[in-house]
Amino acid sequence: MxxxxxxxxxxxxxxxxxxxxxxxxxxxxxxxxxxxxxxxxxxxxxxxxxxxxxxxxxxxxxxxxxxxxxxxxxxxxxxxxxxxxxxxxxxYVGAWLPEPLPDRAQWDRAGSSAGPGDPADRIVLDESVAxxxxxxxxxxxxxxxxxxxxxxxxxxxxxxxxxxxxxxxxxxxxxxxxxxxxVETGRGPAPATGRADVVRHVKEAWETKDVAALVGLLDPAAVMTADGGGTVGTVLRPVEGGARVARYMVAVADRAPGLELLERSVNGVPGLVARKDGVVVTVAAFDVADGRVARIWVVRNPEKLRPWTGDFPEAPQGPPRHA
Missing domain, CATH: 1.20.140.160 (PhyR, sigma-like (SL) domain)
Structure with a gap:
């Protein structure tokens, strides 16, 4: 590379x-x-x-x-x-996940609280940071x-x-x-447009709390892992099984009225960002295989969401530039 x-x-x-x-x-x-x-x-x-x-x-x-x-x-x-x-x-309280990064264009629009020299602004987004x-x-x-x-x-x-x-x-x-x-070599990554479509459908089903639609979008063996760092509420152990993950996602939506979901590039591939009262509170990354979501990584630890601070206006959707 x-x-x-x-x-x-x-x-x-x-x-x-x-x-x-x-x-x-x-x-x-x-x-x-x-x-x-x-x-x-x-x-x-x-x-x-x-x-x-x-x-x-x-x-x-x-x-x-x-x-x-x-x-x-x-x-x-x-x-x-x-x-x-x-x-x-x-x-560490619960699972530890790497810090998610926004797309450079999103970073530029949002602005960095640390100024333009912030290191996250310089990380090249490609498959090695997915x-x-x-x-x-x-x-x-x-x-x-x-x-x-x-x-x-x-x-x-x-x-x-x-x-x-x-x-x-x-x-x-x-x-x-x-x-x-x-490193898994059994399958290649899904095409960028395919990943974006699946994530978009997950967003729509999550917003409408459609458990059946979510189950159809998730691999039966799907796993969701969340990182709250012990500072915010989240599941401490991975949620395993597509049906259980779907029910958990809907339960989260029920407990968090007014949550705004946005399609955003997360570490160079399609993901979702959740905002509450204009503040990013969750960043979710997805692994898509054969048209279904196999893994979801949810980062809620505020310390890991600092690159996502600021205002993220609506942006043109589509495959991220480095996908």
């Missing part, structure tokens, strides 16, 4: 002097895929830059490729964060995830990845192969 961030760098101009300013967008893209968190990705990149400028000037001048150095350090910081994240997520893919990445060990993302997504050679993981290139190759086996 060879994904490279192309947005603004959000620096204060200091890094421009040594040519590292343009690396920030790429590093944010790498870190978000490794961590599934915009905030943690920004922290990891900031730490890498801090270490870069903590080097003596003479040492920095000796480094032939500052970008490669920053990538290695960012990868190591992410590796450490992934290790500690496992312990933190054991204490919620389905990020959830698979969560099943990997930290070392597998780093090896897989750096090699299979960003096309870094194993010789460079070895410097991040502190292992031999051969060992890194084995880690990536192990991670690759975890």
């Amino acid at each position: 060879g994904i490279v961030g192309t947005g603004t760098d959000g620096t204060d101009g200091t890094e421009d002097m040594d040519g590292t300013a343009g690396e920030r967008g790429r590093l944010i893209n790498v870190a978000y895929r490794l961590l599934g968190s915009v905030t943690e990705a920004e922290d990891a990149v900031q730490e890498a830059y801090a270490r870069w400028y903590g080097l003596p000037g003479s040492r920095r001048e000796e480094i032939l490729s500052p970008g490669a150095w920053l990538t290695t350090v960012t990868g190591r910081v992410c590796l450490d964060l992934l290790g500690s994240a496992r312990a933190r997520r054991e204490r 919620m389905a893919f990020l959830v698979v990445l969560e099943s990997m060990t930290p070392a597998e995830r780093v090896a897989f993302v750096l090699h299979d997504v960003f096309r870094y050679p194993f010789a460079e990845i070895a410097g991040v993981l502190g292992r031999t290139p051969a060992a890194c190759k084995q880690l990536a192969a192990s991670a690759r086996r975890r």
Whole structure:
């Protein structure tokens, strides 16, 4: 895929002097895929830059490729964060899901509370940030995830990845192969228009509280997973089975009168956003297979919805640009 961030760098101009300013967008893209968190990705990149400028000037001048150095350090910081994240997520209330991202056009319309240099504004939306893919990445060990993302997504050679993981290139190759086996290869993604149509029908059935229609749109083995972070009410365990998911969705609609549903791109693929009194309270991502919804990931944790703050006016619908 060879994904490279192309947005603004959000620096204060200091890094421009040594040519590292343009690396920030790429590093944010790498870190978000490794961590599934915009905030943690920004922290990891900031730490890498801090270490870069903590080097003596003479040492920095000796480094032939500052970008490669920053990538290695960012990868190591992410590796450490992934290790500690496992312990933190054991204490997390309910399921932990990656932070959902709006489409760039939606982001531009809404405006960022953190300003135009916010890192979420620079993440390239493609299949490697789709919620389905990020959830698979969560099943990997930290070392597998780093090896897989750096090699299979960003096309870094194993010789460079070895410097991040502190292992031999051969060992890194084995880690990536192990991670690759975890990624589902049995079916390809549904066409963009097909996904959008299914999600639109789900929206319509949800709004009318039509349980039968929802059951018809959901795979019999569909699973809904919700992330409230312990700060808002939501189901703590996955809801399994299309009929149970449909009944749960209607029950939620009954308990939340006045909820406004909008069709929006979520991490580059069609999804739904729920607003209450003009405030985004829920972002739902969907995995569609064979014309039916197989998985629904619902993010309600307010800390993970910060990129969705602001006013989201009605926008032309259709396949997202990066689908």
